[in-house]
Amino acid sequence: MTDTNTNMRLKLPITCFILEIILIILFGVLVEYDKETDARKWHHSNHSEYDNDFYYRYPSFQDVHVMIFIGFGFLMTFLQRYGFSSVGFNFLIAALALQWATLMQGFFHGMHGGKIHVGVESMINADFCTGSVLISFGAVLGKTSPVQLLVMAVFEVTLFAVNEFILLSLLGTKDAGGSMTIHTFGAYFGLMVARVLYRPNLHKSKHKNSSVYHSDMFAMIGTLYLWMFWPSFNSAITAHGDDQHRTALNTYYSLAACTLSTYAMSALTAHDGKLDMVHIQNAALAGGVAAGTAGEMMLTPFGSMIVGFLAGIISVLGYKYLSPILESKLKIQDTCGVHNLHGMPGVMGAIVGAVTASLATKEIYEKGVRSNIILIQIIFCLGFIMKLPIYGAPSDASCFEDSIYWEVPGDEGGHEGQLTTVKTEEFAKPEETEKLN
Numbered sequence: 001m002t003d004t005n006t007n008m009r010l011k012l013p014i015t016c017f018i019l020e021i022i023l024i025i026l027f028g029v030l031v032e033y034d035k036e037t038d039a040r041k042w043h044h045s046n047h048s049e050y051d052n053d054f055y056y057r058y059p060s061f062q063d064v065h066v067m068i069f070i071g072f073g074f075l076m077t078f079l080q081r082y083g084f085s086s087v088g089f090n091f092l093i094a095a096l097a098l099q100w101a102t103l104m105q106g107f108f109h110g111m112h113g114g115k116i117h118v119g120v121e122s123m124i125n126a127d128f129c130t131g132s133v134l135i136s137f138g139a140v141l142g143k144t145s146p147v148q149l150l151v152m153a154v155f156e157v158t159l160f161a162v163n164e165f166i167l168l169s170l171l172g173t174k175d176a177g178g179s180m181t182i183h184t185f186g187a188y189f190g191l192m193v194a195r196v197l198y199r200p201n202l203h204k205s206k207h208k209n210s211s212v213y214h215s216d217m218f219a220m221i222g223t224l225y226l227w228m229f230w231p232s233f234n235s236a237i238t239a240h241g242d243d244q245h246r247t248a249l250n251t252y253y254s255l256a257a258c259t260l261s262t263y264a265m266s267a268l269t270a271h272d273g274k275l276d277m278v279h280i281q282n283a284a285l286a287g288g289v290a291a292g293t294a295g296e297m298m299l300t301p302f303g304s305m306i307v308g309f310l311a312g313i314i315s316v317l318g319y320k321y322l323s324p325i326l327e328s329k330l331k332i333q334d335t336c337g338v339h340n341l342h343g344m345p346g347v348m349g350a351i352v353g354a355v356t357a358s359l360a361t362k363e364i365y366e367k368g369v370r371s372n373i374i375l376i377q378i379i380f381c382l383g384f385i386m387k388l389p390i391y392g393a394p395s396d397a398s399c400f401e402d403s404i405y406w407e408v409p410g411d412e413g414g415h416e417g418q419l420t421t422v423k424t425e426e427f428a429k430p431e432e433t434e435k436l437n
Contacts, residue, residue: 177292
């Protein structure tokens, strides 16, 4: 099914090689170990080996890393013919983004003698930035080429670092779990790009923009990994001691309450009372997003449960009623519904943070929310850059299809025959199978 336009034989290698060579050169010139990683600096200090930040931060880093590469990757495998691309492109752009994020965040958050110092905390922060890129990836899932995604990652990481600098350094906001810096920014960045890349003839691929039984099961793997590790995500870079302990606890209860309200709203909004797997896969995670900003504050378990409960309700309503409006009225084709999982719960998290903070901090939060809007025009321009016909994007009739960019086992001319066989053998009623035989 590959044509001249979507052939990645030269486009992808050239892009990957150029970007990685640039990164290697920049790392060689600008990056060095921090004081807890450098052998000479560490051993010249008088302390116990176990005081090294590695022993405090690395378990959280592992959890966040699993979320980035397994959680986000498998969450997007719900599309019936796009599993390779969901996991594979997630892997590709995450590997690029974490390297570029190390440089951009180091540049904006402080150089030390002209060098960017790296250690376990910078690894966590780079993964946070990568998470924002992967949120945006969900909005354009199935409609973009890997080259387009790499270009998007380069621009988004840069703008993420700028936005993070404005919020955390200039305005002094507290956003440990990234409700504003990661989720809100990533969601609305992705929505803006999806709006510019709007495809009026996407209905030609509508039959592929859906799930089958096994693809939804794979997506639930991603959901469960994200759900289990979200307390680590929100608490990974908070201060040691009660702050970190409290953040994990608040997130834990928020997610639990969110799951119950998600199941309730999913059944309630269906005319036949049946649960919708889309709601369970996504809205059940909204409590982790909504608890991100206020997680380290004295939100209390009671308050955390209220936050999660409301986040689940808002997210399900968004999937059920708002997503169709965004597509039909605003022409935003949000494949994964990132507005419902990350956008609205992220805004809710910022509001919860403002409410739980002091009056002075509330003013900072309000300014912080506005700072996201400053970048909209730049993001809009990026969308037009990605729309140029040089990146090998799939045609309207070829979206949500692995075989455009991947060698698919057993595939001679697309997935059509293969998928028909699977659906017939696995899901046909016994009497229908006898007729087929």
